[in-house]
Amino acid sequence: MRALQIQAPGRAEVVDIAMPQPGPGEVRVRVTLVNTCPQWDLHLDAGEPMFVGQQISYPYTAGQPGHEMVGVVDAIGEDVTAFRVGQRVAAWRDAGHHRQGCYAEFVNHLEANLLPVPDHVEDRAVASLELAMCVAVSILPLKRLGAIEGKRAAVNGLGPAGMIAAQMLRAEGAASVTGFEPHPARRDLATGYAVDEALDPHDPATIERYPHRHCAECLEVGVDCAGYPDAVRFFMDRVRWHVALFAVQRHDYTYARTHSGLTVVGYAGHHRAAAEYALEMIAAGKLDLRPLISVELPLERYAEGVALLRQQQALKIGFRP
DSSP, X not given: OEXXXXXXXXXXXXXXXXXXXXXXXXXXXXXXXXXXXXXXXXXXXXXXXXXXXXXXXXXXXXXXXXXXXXEEEEEEOTTOXXXXXXXXXXXXXXXXXXXXXXXXXXXXXXXXXXXXXXXXXXXXXXXXXXXXXXXXXXXXHHHHTTOSTTSEEEEEOOSHHHHHHHHHHHHTTOSXXXXXXXOHHHHHHHHHHTBSEEEOTTSHHHHHHXXXXXXXXXXXXXXXXXXXXXXXXXXXXXXXXXXXXXXXOOSOOOOOGGGTTOEEEOOXXXXXXXXXXXXXXXXXXXOOOGXXXXXXXXXXXXXXXXXXXXXXXXXXXXXXX
């Protein structure tokens, strides 16, 4: 069968590999749509680790880093009870980069890492369930704190994760959602779709409107999806009560005395309940992932897709193997 394999930084090829055979507790899925995870794809293409201290060797595992996937069950291994052949499923958890990934015609997944997809939910709406699960891990603690409903909310960074976080804040009853994003096209896409307003954090008018955490119409709760120290500092200086740190942290952040009274929520780790929460939102029409896919391409045009991501001309690329 056909699968994508990154042979070296900047060089990916479609190769022929053996058809995977599902073992005990595994499900073989015919992939109908798999989306890029820009962080992983761009780092692997550049030969850089996504996480500090990680080592990368090439050729990289076939099919990786594809993991945001929806497909149809093609075969099941022993002891699989939750799924049947012909059933649509989506992956809610990445099983690890040591296993064949989803940039392939078929892939084996652990039964526990899949969720059934309702019939009325189209592929584009659910392929990025795994990312939605990740974001939900940051939203759910804020919900338990009673920090969202009726509050003025904000999202820092309107990439794919930020678009999801903003929709979840809206669905949980935020009085308003403001997005901070330097890229004009992303601000345009997000406005109305995900946020009530999208502001350039570098614009003096933005600073004038939100000069500090205690301004008259201050923001009360926020989710950081940017991750850069200066961007996080900007955000923490403008959100009064609760900030959830979602973005991958590569550098230390500074918690200043001026942040007294601010609750900072760390990342608790992936879990199935967050995936089920995200899928319920998708099925109910409260979370729309379709606009995140800027273009669909065949696997053979993977390099073109990565170039679009690197140039910030796309949020995600969808591939139909």
